[in-house]
Amino acid sequence: MENRQTVALIKGDGIGVDVSNATVRIVNAALEKASAPQLTFEEIKAGATCFAETGRDIAPDGEERAGAADAIFLGAIGLPSIRHEDGTEISPHLRLRDRFGLYAGVRPVKAYPNAPQRLADPRAANIDMVILRESTEGLFYSAAAHGRSQIIGDSEVRDTLRITRTTTEKLHRFAFRLAQKRKAKGAPGCVTCVDKANVFASMAFFRKIFDEIAPEFPDIDRAYAYVDAQALNLIRAPWEADVLVMENMFGDILSDLAGGLVGGMGMAACAEIGDNHGLFQPAHGSAPDIMGQDKANPLAAILSGALMLDYLAEKSNVESFAKAGQWIEHAVDAGFEANSLRPMEFGGDMGTDAVTAQILSLIAADAAPKSA
Ligand code: IPM
Ligand code: MG
Numbered sequence: 001m002e003n004r005q006t007v008a009l010i011k012g013d014g015i016g017v018d019v020s021n022a023t024v025r026i027v028n029a030a031l032e033k034a035s036a037p038q039l040t041f042e043e044i045k046a047g048a049t050c051f052a053e054t055g056r057d058i059a060p061d062g063e064e065r066a067g068a069a070d071a072i073f074l075g076a077i078g079l080p081s082i083r084h085e086d087g088t089e090i091s092p093h094l095r096l097r098d099r100f101g102l103y104a105g106v107r108p109v110k111a112y113p114n115a116p117q118r119l120a121d122p123r124a125a126n127i128d129m130v131i132l133r134e135s136t137e138g139l140f141y142s143a144a145a146h147g148r149s150q151i152i153g154d155s156e157v158r159d160t161l162r163i164t165r166t167t168t169e170k171l172h173r174f175a176f177r178l179a180q181k182r183k184a185k186g187a188p189g190c191v192t193c194v195d196k197a198n199v200f201a202s203m204a205f206f207r208k209i210f211d212e213i214a215p216e217f218p219d220i221d222r223a224y225a226y227v228d229a230q231a232l233n234l235i236r237a238p239w240e241a242d243v244l245v246m247e248n249m250f251g252d253i254l255s256d257l258a259g260g261l262v263g264g265m266g267m268a269a270c271a272e273i274g275d276n277h278g279l280f281q282p283a284h285g286s287a288p289d290i291m292g293q294d295k296a297n298p299l300a301a302i303l304s305g306a307l308m309l310d311y312l313a314e315k316s317n318v319e320s321f322a323k324a325g326q327w328i329e330h331a332v333d334a335g336f337e338a339n340s341l342r343p344m345e346f347g348g349d350m351g352t353d354a355v356t357a358q359i360l361s362l363i364a365a366d367a368a369p370k371s372a
Contacts, residue, residue, distance in 0.1 A: 005312055005321075006040045008069035010062075010093075012047040014286025015352075016075025018294070019301035022356040023073065027305045029363050030327040036320035039312075042069060048079035048090040048286075057092040066096060067277065070315065071308050074281040075301065079288050088144035093281070095145055097135045102272035102279055103167050104174045105133035105251055106307070109238075109258040109268070112336035116263045116346050119235070124261065128187065129241035130178060131258055133251020134171050135272050137162045140248040163202040163247070168209045174273070175245040176217035183220065187242050190221040194230045194246035194254070206247060227254070234258055255283055266297025266345040271307040278315070280308040294351035297343035302328060302359060331362035 011020040024041055031038055044065055046058035059065075066072050074096075078089040096102070111117060111127040118124070141162035142148040150158040175191045183189030193210040195203040207224065214222045225233060227250045234241070234254065238261050246254065259268035265284035272279040282300030290296055309325030312318070335341035335358055342348025343355055350358065 004037055004040060005070040005316060005318075006042055006068075007308070008066040008072045009041045009043045010046045010058075010066070010072065010077070011043070011075040012077040012286065013049050013079050014076055014288040014291040015284075015296035016047070016077060016286050018075075018292065018296045018352050019282060019298040020073065020075035022298035022352055023301045023305040025356060026302050026328060026359050026363070027309065027324070029360050030306075030309070030324040031321075033327050033363050034320045034324035036309075036318065036324045041073075046092045047077040048082040051090045052082050057090045058095075062092075063096065063099060066279075067100060071312055072096065072277065072279040073305065073308060074279060076282065076284060076286040078286055081288070084144065086144055091143070091145045093279075094140065094143050096279060097140075097272060098146060100277035100279070101136060101167075101274035102277060103134055103136045103171055104271075104273040105131075105135035105248075105255075106178070106271040106273065107131040107133060107251070107255040107258070107268065107283055108303075108307075109255075109262055111262045112267070112333070114336050114339045114341075115267065118261055118263075119238070123237075123239045126239040127241075127262055129238065129258065130182070130243050131251055131255045132171070132175050132178065132243060132245040133255060134167065134246065134248050135251070136248070136274075137164060137167055138248030138250075140252075161200070161202050161247070161249075163206050165205075165209060168206055169213060170275075172210050172213040172245060173216070175243050176213065176220050179220045179243045180217065182242065188221070189219065190223055190242040192223040192225055192230070192241065192244045194225050194227050194244050194250060196227050196250075197224075198226060203247070210245070230254065231257065234261065259283065264297070264345050266300050266343055267303070268300045269303035269307060270300075271304065271311060273311065278308065278311045280304040280311070294353055295344050296352050297345040298352050298355055299332060299341070299343065302356075303332060327363050328359070331359045335359065335362050 142159040197207040268283035306325040306328040313322035
């Protein structure tokens with residue numbers, strides 16, 4: 001198997017394990033359907049459970065092994081009951097973003113038929129946007145996991161919001177290229193710079209670089225929004241949004257909000273891309289209250305698996321990986337269309353296994369994705 005690629009698999013905590021297992025099954029089936037080479041999954045222990053058991057938040061050689069793989073897949077990490085002394089949760093994932101320079105956090109938000117529509121306006125059925133969350137700096141630069149906060153005894157703590165030219169140029173170029181790819185498939189072709197440039201010098205700098213990069217992409221429109229107004233617009237007219245590019249913390253918050261618009265976090269897929277590495281994870285947490293109970297919606301993880309296949313296709317030039325990704329996306333589309341995907345998260349009758357089995361049978365069915 002000359003093109004055999006490896007995926008570092010970090011199942012993590014809580015439902016991270018349930019949804020990772022579901023994703024591996026679906027990815028394997030889609031690869032087979034697309035006559036693509038199989039992947040080798042290499043499991044790496046990491047997370048709060050790992051920390052409680054071993055005193056380390058990731059296996060000793062875990063970061064190196066993750067870096068050596070062609071892609072990293074992560075379920076979910078963190079348990080509220082297991083914390084560091086300063087009160088923060090166990091987050092080796094933030095170190096992986098930092099170490100591998102995974103600056104482009106791609107968070108697609110799309111409405112599916114028969115999934116809950118949280119807004120009464122019928123146009124909410126047309127929601128189809130991407131929140132592009134910078135994922136290595138911004139306010140997360142001094143996330144506790146990095147030990148960069150300034151702690152002044154027990155009287156004051158300062159966190160730093162860092163914006164660098166190098167990362168921001170790459171981020172904005174990524175945003176415009178993404179808008180081009182989406183435009184080719186019918187999206188409006190517009191990137192909105194979401195910031196707080198009216199108040200913070202760092203955010204004015206972020207916007208200045210956006211304006212420097214935008215002319216390289218004359219076929220794509222540009223727009224601006226302050227983050228508070230963008231929060232309003234995501235409720236008022238989310239169907240108008242295409243690609244929204246923003247700082248790390250803003251993206252963390254608005255991607256949950258946007259996930260809520262199309263059902264819930266069980267639909268929130270995510271790809272975190274750097275120059276040489278890619279990490280794929282559902283944007284939801286570990287939901288320990290439902291772990292191991294066959295209740296979690298695995299679709300965010302499964303759709304993240306499709307994003308991973310697309311990434312591997314580009315990285316390795318193996319077109320059949322992209323076809324496998326399209327099989328997964330097509331199965332999710334077709335399943336919602338026929339109301340045969342009814343996750344418990346949305347009040348439906350299907351647990352993790354039932355949703356997974358249904359996607360497997362949709363992939364096995366003959367109808368090919370339009371683009372495959
Ligand atoms: C996310 C999550 C993580 C983050 C947590 C679990 C560290 O909320 O991927 O959005 O804050 O980035
Ligand atoms: Mg989050």
